[in-house]
Amino acid sequence: MTTAPTRPSSTAAHSRPRLHEDVAETPTARRVKHVHRLGALTVAAVLAVFGLLGFVGGLDYFSTDGGQVAGLSSNGLLSTVSLLTAAVLVAGAAKGGRVAGIVMTGVGTAFLLSAFWHLFVLNTQLNVLAFAMANVVFSIVVGLLLLTLGLYGRVSGNLPEDNPYRANLEAGLQPPQEEPDLPARTPQERMAEAAIREAEIAVAEHRATAAQLAGVEAMRGERTKTGRRRIWMELTTH
Structure with missing residues (x-):
């Protein structure tokens, strides 16, 4: 039986924090x-x-x-x-x-x-x-x-x-850091990958449940397997 997410939740953005000159005290x-x-x-x-x-x-x-x-x-x-x-x-x-x-x-x-x-x-x-x-x-x-x-x-x-403007400039020039694309290493991660594959097949064949649709939509912007597993597992734990 596939474990599907019950509700989507926001994921943490992988961006470098910026130092604003209005609050910096250097x-x-x-x-x-x-x-x-x-x-x-x-x-x-x-x-x-x-x-x-x-x-x-x-x-x-x-x-x-x-x-x-x-x-x-x-x-x-x-x-x-x-x-x-x-x-x-x-x-x-x-x-x-x-x-x-x-x-x-x-x-x-x-x-x-x-x-x-x-x-x-x-x-x-x-x-x-x-x-x-x-x-x-x-x-x-x-x-x-x-x-x-x-x-x-x-x-x-x-x-x-x-200089706070330098911090803002460097933060703006550097691309967001992605999670390393690592293979599944634990039983939970392997189960999550299997559930993700099943959900994506179901979406492609137009037979997905609402929960599967929500899960696939939540992973739409994530390109690494590690990130996709993390998102799916965060969703299924709620």
């Missing part, structure tokens, strides 16, 4: 988080001051000519955008870890795209943020700074051993 991990957080807050402070000075100066909201604020051209809309961007950076800094790096990388990319776009629309009606050439240079500088800070500790050919 010296390098702490330094990476501090750089991300302080970098985001510093740039946010500069943008917030620029935005507030624009509002204090009473600039026209949609003027394409703009007014002078700290050596840059600005209008009410650019002041609003600056304050909103500062708020996004502060939120990323408050979250810290990977989020702060991702936020700075995204905002830095937006600054660079904005700079290149405004090179083409200077002195036109499409210049809704009242950019001048000084603003373009400022956007490029800030964009590169944010990208550098956001990618700090994440992109390097010589990451320290305790």
Whole structure:
């Protein structure tokens, strides 16, 4: 009589655990988080001051000519955008870890795209943020700074051993380790193999029971005999 599984259960995944930089407490991990957080807050402070000075100066909201604020051209809309961007950076800094790096990388990319776009629309009606050439240079500088800070500790050919991004990279590059494909060595394992063969034949001939179908389905992603026996025996013990 074939012993068939009564209910499927989840099996343990053979994957290497990843070290997340938001929970890692190594010296390098702490330094990476501090750089991300302080970098985001510093740039946010500069943008917030620029935005507030624009509002204090009473600039026209949609003027394409703009007014002078700290050596840059600005209008009410650019002041609003600056304050909103500062708020996004502060939120990323408050979250810290990977989020702060991702936020700075995204905002830095937006600054660079904005700079290149405004090179083409200077002195036109499409210049809704009242950019001048000084603003373009400022956007490029800030964009590169944010990208550098956001990618700090994440992109390097010589990451320290305790860098959490290195641990994530190595874990992602290594394929999951499979169980060794060993022959059946115990009576229980031989019985499990016989039951597996019978269940697979029954499935192929469309006469399998619901329990046999469930067992074969549970083994579908397992390629080694050792793993298939383990899954079947785990199922039949419940």
